Amino acid sequence: MSYTVVGLFNNRNQAQTAIRELTQRGFIPENIDIVNNKGSNSNAHSEEVIITESVGNFLQSLFSSEKRNDNAYANVAANTDCIVTIHVDDHERAREVAFVLDKNGAIDIDSETSIQGSENIAQTNHNANTSSNNTHLQNTTNIPVIEERLQIDKQVVETGGMRVKSRIIEKPIEENVRLRNQFVIVNRRSVDREVTDDDLSNFREGEIEFLELAEVPVIAKKSRVVEEVEIGRQVSEHEETVQETLRSTDVQVEEINRNVTDSDLNTRKVNRSSNS
Secondary structure, rough: OOOEEEEEEOHHHHHHHHHHHHOOOOOOHHEEHHHHOOOOOOOOOOHHHHHHHHHHHHHHHHHHHHHHOOOOOHHHHOOOOEEEEEEOOOOOHHHHHHHHHHHHOOOOOHHHHHHHHHHHHHHHHHHHHHOOOOOOOOOOOOOOOOOOOHHHHHHOOOOOOOOOOOOOOOOOOOOOOOOEEEOOOOOOOOOOOOOOOHHOOOOOOOOOOOEEOOOOOOOOOOOOOOOOOOOOOOOOOOOOOOOOOOOEEOOOOOOOOOOOOOHHHHHHHHHHHHHO
8 A cells, every 4th residue: 555645844944954854764855845835936826726725625635534614724735834745655765754754844734724823713703893612611621642653773792702811731742852972082003103393392201181072952932923802893784674562542433422402401401490
């Protein structure tokens, strides 16, 4: 089923703000129409009256099935700055459009027609120099019409995470190292040769030390960075459908018909008089 939502604005900037918000909410711009009612390039007065009355009849056919002044909606449309019309095919989307229009300053049509009707009645009574007011109500009861509206906020909650700990561990290792040892060996051998000058120079008392050598392992430690652990957050976005049930007050007015005739009323009056 298709729906048409109409908003009347006294401020053109408010209408433009409402249209921008509707497009941001995903409404198709081709389904949104705006008519500037008050502009510098206006047509003749007679043409303006025809256009305004047609808009008023259109609004009356949309919003009311009651009998009221034919010019009431036309007068409201004539006094507005611009008219915004949105076509949707879903009831919830229509309610969302109405919420956006109301939030951005759309006027209450029924309230405006009531105010203008009251002003017309007051003017008529003033011209007739009468002080009677037949529309005064007594013993009235007000029934509030309450409607719940959905408001979605965001809250950051903890859903999990990572805990990183660092500690020192010890691991014994074994390495094989080849070492060398140098030993002193004394060999004696028998010879028989002529004495040389070198032999004569060494022909004296003396002492010679010849040490034994051995390699031993020398251990040292050297630290190097072999890995890096990086921790941080990665942001991702997703859409989630929120389902909720909204309540509103539905006030229905029904006429109570007791089927009482004028003869019944006269009979009751006679009975009351006889009893007195």
